[in-house]
């Protein structure tokens with residue numbers, strides 16, 4: 001892509017990782033607009049005008065009903081525009097609360113009817129988990145965001161509803177067959193089926209993940225950053241954003 005890529009980061013009441021997501025995109029050279037959900041629903045901001053679309057993490061509408069539920073109802077008013085962006089192959093990422101939204105809208109996992117076939121619900125432990133975790137990268141996945149990452153990366157998680165549940169065995173089979181599980185937990189902290197931490201669509205351009213890549217955009221974001229090897233390490237979270245640009 002010759003011209004500077006343009007991204008839209010969507011925010012709404014209760015979102016708290018929007019600025020970090022904007023920052024990560026700017027760090028990889030993307031011109032990024034932060035748009036409120038109301039501006040998008042009213043038509044003031046058109047989602048189809050971006051090259052990269054990000055739904056960041058947080059506690060939209062206070063996690064009322066379920067994490068991401070109310071936000072997904074608002075975003076369903078521009079369902080067609082989100083579909084257009086995804087179907088055209090542009091990178092779309094839902095981080096944590098954003099992943100809950102993409103799932104509740106029926107964009108993840110891939111299914112032709114865009115029905116909700118999965119959900120993210122309460123962690124098995126019943127408590128909010130906030131810690132750094134090790135994640136295995138599925139090298140066979142079509143996910144454009146995880147290309148070239150190390151076999152195992154570290155990112156922080158911070159969620160109460162990170163357990164992905166999928167009842168339909170066919171959906172599970174399709175996910176496995178398509179290598180849609182791009183990231184798995186080494187030590188499943190929430191009880192997710194298949195240890196899923198990150199899931200992409202069949203084409204690999206739409207990606208939802210519970211860990212927070214925007215919170216590891218600089219080596220010093222890592223808790224062990226004062227150790228020489230970590231100071232020199234590449235921040236895995238930033239690589240995920242960089243991959244979106246590389247793909248364009």
Ligand SMILES: NC(=O)CC[C@H](N)C(=O)O
Pocket residue numbers: 056057058059060063067095096097098158159160161162
């Ligand atoms: N950090 C987040 O985006 C968390 C998502 C949601 N509020 C949860 O607790 O599950």
